[in-house]
Amino acid sequence: MRPGTTIALHSDRWDAWHPAEAAHLLEGVRAPWYVAAGWALDLFVGEQRREHEDLEVAVPAARFDEIADALRGYELFVPGRNESGDEIGWPLTTADEDLDEHHQTWVREPSTGAWRMDVFREPSDGADWVCRRDRRIRLPYREVVAHTRDGIPFARPEIVLLFKAKHVRDKDEADFADIEPLLEPRARRWLQRSIALVHPGHAWLERL
Numbered sequence: 001m002r003p004g005t006t007i008a009l010h011s012d013r014w015d016a017w018h019p020a021e022a023a024h025l026l027e028g029v030r031a032p033w034y035v036a037a038g039w040a041l042d043l044f045v046g047e048q049r050r051e052h053e054d055l056e057v058a059v060p061a062a063r064f065d066e067i068a069d070a071l072r073g074y075e076l077f078v079p080g081r082n083e084s085g086d087e088i089g090w091p092l093t094t095a096d097e098d099l100d101e102h103h104q105t106w107v108r109e110p111s112t113g114a115w116r117m118d119v120f121r122e123p124s125d126g127a128d129w130v131c132r133r134d135r136r137i138r139l140p141y142r143e144v145v146a147h148t149r150d151g152i153p154f155a156r157p158e159i160v161l162l163f164k165a166k167h168v169r170d171k172d173e174a175d176f177a178d179i180e181p182l183l184e185p186r187a188r189r190w191l192q193r194s195i196a197l198v199h200p201g202h203a204w205l206e207r208l
Helices: 019-025 037-045 061-070 096-100 157-164 170-182 185-198
Strands: 056-060 075-081 087-091 104-108 115-122 128-130 138-140 145-147 153-155
Touching (some): 037 157, 037 170, 061 115, 157 170, 157 185
Antiparallel strands (some): 075 104, 104 115
16 A cells, blocks of 8 residues: 555445446446345345445456446545554555455545445456456356346346355345245355355355
8 A cells, every 4th residue: 555545434424326326327338247245136136125335346357447437537446454454445546556455446426425336356267257255166257147127237146145155244144044045956056066165164055
């Protein structure tokens, strides 16, 4: 991090877009971007099941410039922590080599100071998605991204649950309980194999 370029990140300043608003802003982006995390599960079931503090979307890091171009007029910051453990961010334009260490990019609306969206810059290999938790796990993007009837792209539920398996907060456990019965057999098998690889002995494995 570069002295003098960072800002304090205030999580209470989040006023996230709805996925439909983000999809409207990003409608010209041809990179395989998609809504991630909890909102993706709600798009999968077709209704909002709970409140969401933020909105997270993901895109191949190699094609992040397409997202940045679509968000001209907004401020982009890379979040991290200083030596004291405080949450800070620095402008994307000054991040340079730090981008490899921090995969998130927060989007701020200048007129309100509100954080609107968090963009994950994900590893990829050509037309294949690569899991940042374990690069042995990869899939063609056509098997990673689904779409709502309105055309909003979202991560398939097994992908989302793999990432949620790391922390298993109350909301993650609730998401697993809601979504696990809805998984198709192929998705269930993939999730079981992937969690066993990334988190051996995880409590969810017996339930899959």
